[in-house]
Amino acid sequence: MMTHLLKSLVSSHTIFIRLYPDMFALVDVNSFYASAQTVFRPDLKGKPVIVLSNNDGCVIARSAEAKKLGIKMGEPFFKVKFFCEQNRVTVFSSNYALYADMSSRVMSVLEQNAPSIEIYSIDEAFLDITGIDHYQAFEQFGHDVRNQVKQYTKLTVGVGIAPTKTLAKLANYAAKKWVKTGGVVVLNDPDRLAKLMKITPVDEVWGVGRRISVHLNELGIKTVYDLAHADISFIRRHFSVVLERTVRELNGESCLSLEEIAPAKKQIVVSRSFGQKINDYQSVKEAICAHAERAAEKLRSEERYCKQVSAFIRTSAFNERNPYYSNVATSSITFPSQDTRDIIHAATEALNMIWREGFQYHKAGIMLGDFYDSKNPQYDLFNDYHESKHSEPLMKTLDLINASGRKVWFAGQGVKKNWEMKRGKLSPAYTTKLSDIPIVKC
DNA sequence: TCTGGGGTCCTAGGACCC
DNA sequence: TCTGGGGTCCTAGGACCC
Structure with missing residues (x-):
């Protein structure tokens, strides 16, 4: 009874003084696969690096330098192979044993920093940080997490903080896009949010893919700001409940909650x-x-x-x-x-x-x-x-x-396995295979 | 010559039932 | 002259995500 009373007091109090009831942080690793490779190859720091999909088919990760060279995500490797040779791009086959292990190291740092986290993919997680600003500013929290991950894994993360998951994604995008943010963006100020929305194209929104963005553009909805201010019933009629939810989230109404326990797979x-x-x-x-x-x-x-x-x-x-x-x-x-x-x-x-x-x-x-x-x-x-x-x-x-x-x-x-995939540029499993562990010579 | 893999959710439409 | 309506379940296809 007491705790119940206390909770309701606290929450009503919280709602009263706060603009938004929840706060999420989205943390993800910059160019994860490429970065995981360069951690063990310090000689490649500052150089263009790409990682290929299974079968060495497509480019699925690029270091910042490789991005600068104009190598596109998803590009078939055979189309850029010559270009990579010309520009001394280091190429790796994907090495999932390495990425999975590096991922779990990053996640364990995040778990130590937030009361609950949802591991959303191999390189990103949502953190529930509601109320954490009683102890420290959100901005400071973001930088602390960033420094810790760097210290323990040598990987760099971006941190986006906002009252909904969709906005946290947007904040994270901003943290990556603009270097002067120091890799951390907090969106709890309406003016700052509107400013960001006005300069960000609508296809950067989480949940707006290629098809929907074309459709939205045709309707004159070009920026995130346009979408956030679109008529909600119009969106529902012309698209689906999914996009309606996205619009609500862009307006600070939290529709997607943190899924701490991964739901059982259906397939x-x-x-x-x-x-x-x-x-x-x-x-x-x-x-x-x-x-x-x-x-x-x-x-x-x-x-x-x-x-x-x-x-x-x-x-x-x-x-x-x-x-x-x-x-x-x-x-x-x-x-x-x-x-x-x-x-x-x-x-x-x-x-x-x-x-x-x-x-x-x-x-x-x-x-x-x-x-x-x-x-x-x-x-x-x-x-x-x-x-x-x-x-x-x-x-x-x-x-x-x-x-x-x-x-x-x-x-x-079978034994011959002539169907097996190509992995011509596979790196060692530095962290998961005893014989591949790096040796430091003093 | 060579273009990844693993998931989820929603919707529309058909089959079927009463 | 007249030809229902409402509901569920399943599947295929389309969209999205990383």
Whole structure:
């Protein structure tokens, strides 16, 4: 009773003296993948660096210097390869073991600085910092976090602070865009906010992508300011509730709350482009098996069981000389399972439904869906349930062995693996593989 | 020669039911 | 001369995010 009373007193008091009830900080790492590489290669500091997607396909991260050279995000690497050689750009294949580890180091620093955080992606997190200004100014808080992350990881972050998530994103954009902000922008002053909105194009807003921004531009809504002041029912009618929410958020009405606990996944996807075009069934089947294994592993780590397994295969959409084919099929498992053998079996069945000879395949993948909680799978009333007694311990052992660094795999994925992706410029796993740990010579 | 991978949410439309 | 309406569920497709 007492605490309840106290809370209501505090909150009514807070609302009375404050313009906004909530405060969010969005912290993200500048050029994350490229920066993670240069941390371990100090010789590359101040030089252009890019990181490529799987298969060395596209450019997915660029250091500030590489951006200055005009290399675009998402550009196919073969188009800029020559340019990179000419301009001494250092190129890395993506190294997810390294990024995941660096990410967890950054996140643990953030966790120590805020009462609750939502890890939004590998390189960014929302922090709930409501009321933190009782102790220190928001601006100062931002700089402290920035310095700490720098000290512990050598990575530079940008900090955007505002009363809604969408505005925090906008603040973060401003912190990145203008160097003189020192990497921290707080948007709790209406005049400053309006000024920023007027000079920022509408497509920089979180939730406004390519299509919607074209549509908005046609309607004369060009800046963030225009969108924030658009008629809300008009937006709802012509777009959707999603954009309506965005407009409300831009006006300081918090519609998106902090999701501290990641919601359970509804789908697990594992897919890869092949290192080269594939036209034989055996190789595609091997790839499907390997993806199924990986998906089953992910499923177990989520502690879930699934009943639906889909497989898809497709040829390249860019190649106009060869005929295009893309298809997907779903196969069901009778009882919810997390056993790799069941999932490989269903995946192969699905593949057989869509397999066509004579195409130059470019990519294959598998999707798991229809999840059940491992504790209470839905048994079928009219069938006997025969779970292999050995399934769980077997899978547990499998995962343990594979986590130890030694690898055990199912024969289905083959040995030759001519479908495997290209990673020609892979850096060492500096922080996660014993043999790759940097040695400092004194 | 060479163009990533993994997710979510919303909406419209069809099937079906009463 | 007349041909309902309301609801749910599912799926495909489109949009967005990093």
